[in-house]
Amino acid sequence: EEQEEDMQRELRCFLRHITERLYLDRRFKTFTKPVDTVQVPDYLQVIKQPMDLSSLLTNIDKHKYITVNEFVRDADLIWNNALTYNPDSATLDRKIRHRAHALKDALHAIIREHLDPEFEKACEAMKERR
Numbered sequence: 001e002e003q004e005e006d007m008q009r010e011l012r013c014f015l016r017h018i019t020e021r022l023y024l025d026r027r028f029k030t031f032t033k034p035v036d037t038v039q040v041p042d043y044l045q046v047i048k049q050p051m052d053l054s055s056l057l058t059n060i061d062k063h064k065y066i067t068v069n070e071f072v073r074d075a076d077l078i079w080n081n082a083l084t085y086n087p088d089s090a091t092l093d094r095k096i097r098h099r100a101h102a103l104k105d106a107l108h109a110i111i112r113e114h115l116d117p118e119f120e121k122a123c124e125a126m127k128e129r130r
């Protein structure tokens with residue numbers, strides 16, 4: 001009903017705020033768009049669920065996430081995939097690995113800083129009702 005729609009609108013605004021903060025951070029430029037599978041032909045053999053910041057924004061607008069936890073599961077794919085695909089401590093991989101860890105820490109710090117646990121509990125309760 002009405003107040004559920006209001007809550008979901010507030011959730012989408014919250015998730016856009018997080019995603020846009022990360023999108024604007026120059027450290028995370030490599031995570032803003034899908035990996036180019038033409039340039040990187042083996043990427044989809046290694047990574048089964050590609051994810052990136054622009055895809056998160058598209059998913060938010062398509063009402064894919066009704067709780068913060070569902071959003072975090074997709075957002076965590078971004079840095080986890082980078083660690084999986086770029087495993088070596090060799091120089092090229094090392095830079096993207098540092099950026100992946102920085103993305104993980106920034107994502108979870110922004111959520112901890114802005115998320116009211118009562119709000120997430122209300123979203124989870126609504127999910128149970130559906």
Ligand SMILES: COC(=O)N1C[C@@H]2C[C@@H]3O[C@]2(Cc2nccnc23)C1
Binds near residue numbers: 031
């Ligand atoms: C999140 O980004 C990544 O996981 N990657 C891995 C790919 C391997 C390497 O860097 C990426 C793009 C790329 N394109 C052309 C040639 N080599 C590369 C970005």
